Amino acid sequence: MTLINTIARAGAAAALVSAALTVTARPAAADLGPPPGCQRGYFCVSGGPDSPTGWSTAGNWTGSVYGIFLFNNGYPYPGADHVDVTFYRAQDGSGPYTRCVHYYPGPGEYYLYTPNDPVEIVRVRWRGEC
Secondary structure, X not given: OOHHHHHHXXXXXXXXXXHHHHHXXXXXXXXXOOOOOOOOOEXXXXXXXXXXXXXXXXXXXXXXXXXXXXXXXXOOOOOOOEEEEEEEEOOOOOOOEEEEXXXXXXXXXXXXXXXXXXXXXEEEEEEOOO
């Protein structure tokens, strides 16, 4: 094997490793930001991370709205920056389930994403720490 062939093969191998690292270096799900149109200070619901906000509230709420991406874009504020969201699974009607959602971009879970199982949100309540 000539020196030129060895260098060419080493370069090709390096390019393949670089391409593999590029493909696997995509942002993790935890890096998701608010959906389009979700204003700061609101809890928002949309059809996915890239779908426009279909519904939002800046206060406590009771009713019925469906979605798959639930996001707390609230402000850090002691006693009222986390959200208890109560929902039912739309596919089988099970529930109610209540989850505490932290504010973005604070620590912890600041969104719920259920791409294969829409939920019916029936209550949103702002609160302190989860």
